[in-house]
Amino acid sequence: MIVAQSTLAHEPQATIERAEGQTTVRLSGPWTAPHAERVEAVAEAIASEVETYPLIFDMGGIERLDTLGAWTLNRTRHELSAKGKADIANASPEQATLMEETAYREFQGDQRPRHSRLVDFFVDVGRTVVDAGKDLVGGVGFLGELVSALVRVIVHPGRFRGTAVINQLEQIAYRGVPIIVLISFLVGCIVSQQGIFQLIKFGATPFVIDLIGILVLRELGVLLTSIMVAGRSGSAFTAEIGSMKMREEIDALRVMGLDPIEVLIVPRIMALVIGLPLLTFISSIAALVGGGLTTWIYGDISPDIFLTRLRAAVSLNTFLVGMIKAPFMALVIGIIATLEGLAVEGSAESLGRHVTSSVVKAIFMVIVLDGLFAMFFAAINY
Amino acid sequence: MMLERRHTDPTKDRDVIIRVRGVEVGFGERTILKGLDLDVYRGEILGFVGGSGQGKSVLTRAILGLVPKRAGTIEVLGQNLDDLSVEQRRQLERHWGVLFQQGALFSALTVKQNIQVPMREYLNLSDRLLDEIAMLKIEMVGLNPDAADKLPSELSGGMIKRAALARALALDPDIVFLDEPTSGLDPIGAGEFDDLIATLQRTLGLTVFMVTHDLDSLYSVCDRIAALGEGKILAEGPIETMLESDHPWLRSYFHGKRARAVMAGGAQG
Structure with missing residues (x-):
């Protein structure tokens, strides 16, 4: 579905309603990658503004949901879960599957070890010397x-x-x-x-x-x-x-x-x-x-x-x-x-x-x- | 082609996502596609078969705009590709992902960076989200998170296919083109890859255009099959239609020794 000019005005939105015993966050608009900035901003706003729990994310108003939107929602739910329950409601079957697939998980960060420049420099020099030695031995063997x-x-x-x-x-x-x-x-x-x-x-x-x-x-x-x-x-x-x-x-x-x-x-x-x-x-x-x-x-x-x-x-x-x-x-x-x-x-x-x-x-x-x-x-x- | 659809077509009222009409493609004197018509419906997995050198890849490349066509129209998502401006074309390209036969991962970049290439180009994401989404895609295609920081040269054939699929899915496309996704994989790996495609198709609501030779894939994941021959579509429809067809090539393809083995296996399973 091509995002036509008119729908660009549509932005991901959330309204927070506090009722007795629970807070409902009504989500609407497209929660998709092209609106990534706004998706992130809205998610952060939700995280900072919600005070009372349990919490329900009402997904009924969401026009489009993709991995990015679903992931951001799940991440927000995870962040809030430390303070209280946060569930989703009114999700279409497709949205529910997507939410399940993108359930929050920790990713290990960059695995490459980082050293100081000085150490890197010496490692480089050492490696070059060893390589040169190996080249020499290899050359003689050959x-x-x-x-x-x-x-x-x-x-x-x-x-x-x-x-x-x-x-x-x-x-x-x-x-x-x-x-x-x-x-x-x-x-x-x-x-x-x-x-x-x-x-x-x-x-x-x-x-x-x-x-x-x-x-x-x-x-x-x-x-x-x-x-x-x-x-x-x-x-x-x-x-x-x-x-x-x-x-x-x-x-x-x-x-x-x-x-x-x-x-x-x-x-x-x-x-x-x-x-x-x-x-x-x-x-x-x-x-x-x-x-x-x-x-x-x-x-x-x-x-x-x-x-x-x-x-x-x-x-x-x-x-x-x-x-x-x-x-x-x-x-x-x-x-x-x-x-x-x-x-x-x-x-x-x-x-x-x-x-x-x-x-x-x-x-x-x-x-x-x-x-x-x-x-x-x-x-x-x- | 229309004659092949004898019984009521369940796809009739569905949304056509790719409409190919009268496409002719040739190189020099040789015409490869001679007025080819094909519809791909939203949300289906279409298996595209044909003998070697019949032009399966040529059609895919023509739809993607990698080879020029001599005649005919191609509409993708309701837009005629010939009428688009450069900017509209760029917009459209965000809506499809391509898995090339050899993966075509950029060899100088790690798997994660490969997946991030289209995201960096088209989306305005924070670094954190960029990393998280890339890792999410890596997990969704069934790769180990360790693979994220590896270079393509350090991956096995199956992992390259998965990484390339993750890159094809980077922008949450509507359509995914797969060029022989299971070629070069062992039967177990191929089976897993088929399941993966089916799962992703369901989860992400993808339309999958799959060029394949793998009879197992055709039986297990494809909703519909289109067979290419003599520059046209010989037949299209579910596997039953293929089996009923009496075109000689289709008969030898779907009733050959290998096909019977797959069918027998399917019947037992």
Whole structure:
């Protein structure tokens, strides 16, 4: 029944009549949710004004009653019951059922415990530390599983899934080339341009070539590639494996006697370990080309001189430092992505959360690992 | 359709709450509903059956305005849906609640917050009343009060259906649309859910439009059944009418092996 404009003027009402021996509260109007404010106000007024008992709620005049109205009446009756009897009368059969169904009961309040902010803060920190520890243990455990799966594949070469590896290589390396070339080229340009602007003050512009050569080959190439791959392929792994987990496809593999790690994860991680160094190489070259072009335009250094100077500035180990790091980065990205994928639970929301955390953790770990390598190579004077 | 009502119709003088006339709905080249007529009467539980892909959900969605129709009229509570302004439409939407097949609970909100969403949107309630009414609905649908602060992902299938029903009932609607309410529930859970629908229908004076495949539900709670096929209503009426019909699809549906088992069970019980 649509509440037309005219009935909006109707409001829930109550009149209190005191007769010998009992008080009658005559209720009228619509006692429904759209009039909630008025329903509550009238109920409160009744509770405060009634003085003599027993009390009768005369429901004969009520036009419409819904759960909200019935509940409010029952609550009022309950509040008054401490002082004396409060009954209902003249209720239609439907109203009586509704009144019975909505009989007053206590609801437990919010069950979640509340603490002070300080406690919450420490709880949060503690939980994060424990989670990080568990991640580490999980990661190491998973590395072990992965290595044993790899060994099994090596021992039984028949179980090696060449097609899957090639397919993944296409996804990770081949399709990743354009974007990685583009960003590396641009970063090469930017670094070299800024280098020129600073070094020109000392009249040492040609040293920008040393700067570019060493920076790109040792650090930038592998870092840019790893971050890009973590974003592109790490997230894709987590999403693929996570959605397979969600739809019980991983369990299906397991009951068919196939090892999900061997089938799904080994090919992906192998492709990463092969693909990431390749991409790193391409990225370094693109960045050097970008740097070379910029030194030509901004620093008036011709490509000939650039190449000669570059050859003098970098040695094989400069190049190798970058390349050695690449497979380790690939392993870290792969392990984090698959672990997050396997941690996905039933809902799509959980999938989204794990994809995000896979990318964030992978990028974080890539940078931490790069820092560790920097210290390591410095220590061994490489 | 009119021929099916041979004996005097007890529903004749009753209030029509949903009136569907000549509705056509199609997607691209395919027409799914071809001039469908249907009446739903106030206070009844209408079971809506039909083969897969015949358009049961399409009709429900057309009434709810989720899919556009190509022709025909749909009147709900005496108002033609095409003539309503945005504000009138909003007013009308308060009068129906929908239980989607998968529950469609908002996954980021707890059960209680889910139930409170329509109440916050449409009603001006005090915080205390908001909490109490939500808890009341939770109890009315037979959920444990503990479930109130749980997220949908922490609930079982049956609990999700109940929570979604509580949300559908949040505004004390006149009409409730149930899309396969017992699908995915075990027979005991399904039976309990049927009883719950019947109880709530009696208590709250609901009109229930129930899309279902569950023969048990059709036998135990539905006042009337409408069968959809070939884009039209093949037959409508109480279960007896369905059993008497000699349309091939209805015969295989209501006289199949599974139907006989239900009937036999009903006769013994």
